[in-house]
Amino acid sequence: DAGVIQSPRHEVTEMGQEVTLRCKPISGHNSLFWYRQTMMRGLELLIYFNNNVPIDDSGMPEDRFSAKMPNASFSTLKIQPSEPRDSAVYFCASSQGTGNSHDFGSGTRLTVV
Amino acid sequence: RKEVEQDPGPFNVPEGATVAFNCTYSNSASQSFFWYRQDCRKEPKLLMSVYSSGNEDGRFTAQLNRASQYISLLIRDSKLSDSATYLCVVSGSSNTGKLIFGQGTTLQVKP
Numbered sequence: 001d002a003g004v005i006q007s008p009r010h011e012v013t014e015m016g017q018e019v020t021l022r023c024k025p026i027s028g029h030n031s032l033f034w035y036r037q038t039m040m041r042g043l044e045l046l047i048y049f050n051n052n053v054p055i056d057d058s059g060m061p062e063d064r065f066s067a068k069m070p071n072a073s074f075s076t077l078k079i080q081p082s083e084p085r086d087s088a089v090y091f092c093a094s095s096q097g098t099g100n101s102h103d104f105g106s107g108t109r110l111t112v113v
Numbered sequence: 114r115k116e117v118e119q120d121p122g123p124f125n126v127p128e129g130a131t132v133a134f135n136c137t138y139s140n141s142a143s144q145s146f147f148w149y150r151q152d153c154r155k156e157p158k159l160l161m162s163v164y165s166s167g168n169e170d171g172r173f174t175a176q177l178n179r180a181s182q183y184i185s186l187l188i189r190d191s192k193l194s195d196s197a198t199y200l201c202v203v204s205g206s207s208n209t210g211k212l213i214f215g216q217g218t219t220l221q222v223k224p
Contacts, residue, residue: 031210033211033212042214042215042216042217043157043200043214043216043217045211045212045213045214048210048211050210055211056211091156091157095210097210098204098210099144099145099204099210100145100210101145101147101159101162101202101212102159102212103159104156104157104158105156106155106156107156
């Protein structure tokens with residue numbers, strides 16, 4: 001069982017550049033979640049999908065952020081253009097059904113300089 | 114008011130001590146409850162689910178009080194390896210699988 005797989009593990013980019021984070025959920029899980037974690041704000045839900053359909057993107061901070069889930073085994077979170085305040089750890093998580101716990105990926109540590 | 118509130122700590126305790134964390138939540142419609150553990154620079158991992166009747170897993174005991182909207186975690190005979198941040202997690206009100214995470218309580222167990 002591979003678990004939730006995220007890439008890259010670390011990303012350092014310059015302000016203004018486009019950043020794409022990738023996630024492969026656990027096979028058979030029908031919900032996928034993107035979170036952002038910082039020391040100041042803790043773990044924040046950005047967006048989640050049920051059966052590949054975006055359900056709630058109210059946590060997405062700005063139009064610079066976008067997420068897609070073209071199929072059940074892949075999702076991307078894109079930031080364009082990136083800013084230093086986007087620096088954080090971005091986690092992807094997946095779950096099966098409703099009311100169940102989430103399995104998290106190892107996260108992508110993003111630094112925007 | 115935050116949807117899930119926890120005392121951030123840190124709680125500094127000696128090995129072998131018993132320590133308890135508390136959490137309150139605002140949404141009375143929440144149906145599922147969990148404690149997660151997060152080690153430094155790692156992802157959150159499920160520690161245990163919390164059931165209405167209370168449940169135990171080795172040295173860990175979780176309790177739920179729906180009337181007071183209160184969840185607790187008790188750790189007995191604490192070990193150095195228990196040092197971590199403990200996140201209280203509550204399901205959202207809609208039937209979509211969304212979970213609400215508390216800010217976490219940091220525990221440091223010292224020799």
